[in-house]
Amino acid sequence: MSSLSLYDTLTRTTSAFVPLKAGEVGIYLCGATVQAPPHIGHVRSGVNFDILRRWLTKSGYNVTFIRNVTDIDDKILHKAVHEKAPWWAVAMKYERAFSDAYAALNVQPPTYEPRATGHITQMIELMALLIERGAAYAPGNGDVYLDVRKLSSYLTLSRQKLDDLQPAADADETNKKDPRDFALWKAAKPGDPSWPTPWGPGRPGWHLECSAMAKAYLGEAFDIHGGGLDLIFPHHENEIAQSESAGYAFAKRWMHNAWVTASGEKMSKSLGNSLQVAELLKTVRGIELRWYLGSAHYRSMLEFSHDALSESATAFRRIESFLTRATEILGSAPTPVISQGFSDAMNDDLAVPTALAGISEALRLGNSAITSGDKAVISSSANEIRGALEVLGCDPFDSAFATSGGADLTGALDGVIQLALAQRAAARDRKDFAASDQIRDGLAALGIVIEDTAQGPRWSISQISEK
RNA sequence: GGUCGGAUGGCCGAGAGGCGAGGCAAGGGACUGCAAAUCCCUCUACACGGGUUCAAAUCCCGUUCCGACCUCCA
Incomplete structure (x- = not known):
């Protein structure tokens, strides 16, 4: 090392x-x-x-x-x-x-x-x-x-x-x-x-x-x-x-x-251009704001814009989504692993942006592995990504970012949604796409996003930012 | 006036003599009933003028512009 x-x-x-x-x-x-x-x-x-x-x-x-x-x-x-x-x-x-x-x-x-x-x-x-x-x-x-x-x-x-x-x-x-x-x-x-x-x-x-x-x-x-x-x-x-x-x-x-x-x-109070943390947390989650602030090199100026923050949050959700799906497929959360590339980047005066390029690479490999069903690669990619996120303080599995609601509620919700998805699957089987789309749109209106994947349909709660 | 930093593609953002980081956006394609997600491909850059070098975004000199600090500042 x-x-x-x-x-x-x-x-x-x-x-x-x-x-x-x-x-x-x-x-x-x-x-x-x-x-x-x-x-x-x-x-x-x-x-x-x-x-x-x-x-x-x-x-x-x-x-x-x-x-x-x-x-x-x-x-x-x-x-x-x-x-x-x-x-x-x-x-x-x-x-x-x-x-x-x-x-x-x-x-x-x-x-x-x-x-x-x-x-x-x-x-x-x-x-x-x-x-x-x-x-x-x-x-x-x-x-x-x-x-x-x-x-x-x-x-x-x-x-x-x-x-x-x-x-x-x-x-x-x-x-x-x-x-x-x-x-x-x-x-x-x-x-x-x-x-x-x-x-x-x-x-x-x-x-x-x-x-x-x-x-x-x-x-x-x-x-x-x-x-x-x-x-x-x-x-x-x-x-x-x-x-x-x-x-x-x-x-x-x-x-x-x-x-x-x-x-x-x-940014300064006297210039009147300061943005309070509490205000921004109404538009993005804490983990997303952290990802944004941490992604630039610490010695570089970071030019704030709402668009850049929003893009950064989207990029983070992609990574988070991969980890979630990997966990679903593997049956357990990834084990944090520090890759050589990440280590080298961080050792070079905390070159986070360079480290992020490595995360993108692992993400691409991991997503491809989900498509091809290569569990070994899914696992290694997810482990590497989680290891990096942990050091950056953006590990979605960190209890600090746990969403309220609890496992019981999520479990109950999952049961209800699975019922709806079964109805939708039946409709799709008989090529009644009007009915199947109606179910998907209805769930979407409730903030539940349905995606059809190679492993079958999956649902997630949409993260719509309030602007 | 003194000290210090910066200028990179449509946007964000690395790099610091030789392989065009990466992301977002855009366009094309694959997959899909459709959508979403995902993957593949494509595109584009180093503020300006000189110089050094076989080779410069990177080093040197000069210029322009932007910003910070000089007793409140993260």
Whole structure:
């Protein structure tokens, strides 16, 4: 088996993945700031890194996957004012919305999902360490700043020069040693939530939590740090500054997923072009939305359109339909198998689109085998496809996607439909096609689709998208 | 101004010096009472101008256009 190579934003190259500790992988993914319902750009990140995690797990690694929840920041406080609700109620409401969206898309829950507000102690410890090492300073107004000039590696991830940066406008300039210094901690303002610290009451700055929580759950050094492309600067640069100034080796590799765009532009709430996950799930199933989001390479922009989503869903149903029929013919669900082609593609920086070409090939072979009745090929194709879908998080047999209704109901329905199909078969035998078509049309009107196959008629519930 | 990414067929979307990924759509065919499903066949491409090379979508130089980041961002 080929070995895994992954792209690294720091070096801008793809290189062999070697874990710090054999057999173990630690991943820290920047999660959501819970201040609005998730749009598909947010969950693309979740899906992309979920595929990475599943592939690492499939490859035999024991993966510790951390995805944080930022439950305190300016936007949440603003939102709380707008919604006339406590900030913590707003944060919890949207945290649940994110959890629901991740669950609908079969994104596995992180190993640990720490909230910023639950790690104030670790943040204070980190700040104390940074001040002690002379990397940060508390000017006395309640703020704590990081001295960016003290760290030579600052801005190496985004490859910018300090002098090219515009000064930050988020705090009182008169207290900063350098206008580019950023706030680790912000002094309390009247009416805002605050926590006590040796430097006065306040709340965390925008970047401190990730350094503190990564250290708490993954240690001073870990394998992969992920997030969206837009986090490279300032968020990830500042995380590096905080953690390296504290003496930690921090992330060995940086991975960033690209955007979902609409009309060529980044999806964002401020542009008014964002598409909420909950809305899209009214038109396609979660497994279909996941298939769509996961099918593009994680470093490529994904230009969203309803047509593309719809086509993608259709393509997925073809695959799903094959697996269903294969299961009917074989009498049991396929056993997931990882093919060499799939493995090679995934090992090449998660080349999902290339892997998909392999799935298409297996699908064609499998469908032909159904026609010819070659059970061995049906089985091998189905096994290979299911193995691939499992890693992509789109396994239709996964209980996460189980449809409601239950086996009893399906069994009863099957009995009723078989009665109708017997009537239709009798009509066809006596060449009374008007009667047989009437039965088929009648079932179609109820949402039951009848297909005549080489193995006899089969039925399925039509999946009509509501538009 | 600084940093970075992109432009591939009707559409989506890979590839990164030599065999035209794949899907969707379209057209033809097989199968079928019809339909659906399935299979087979066909079609079409690398933004523009130079250069390097036996060979360029791929490397180099230049140009145009689009987008991202530069302290809210997945």
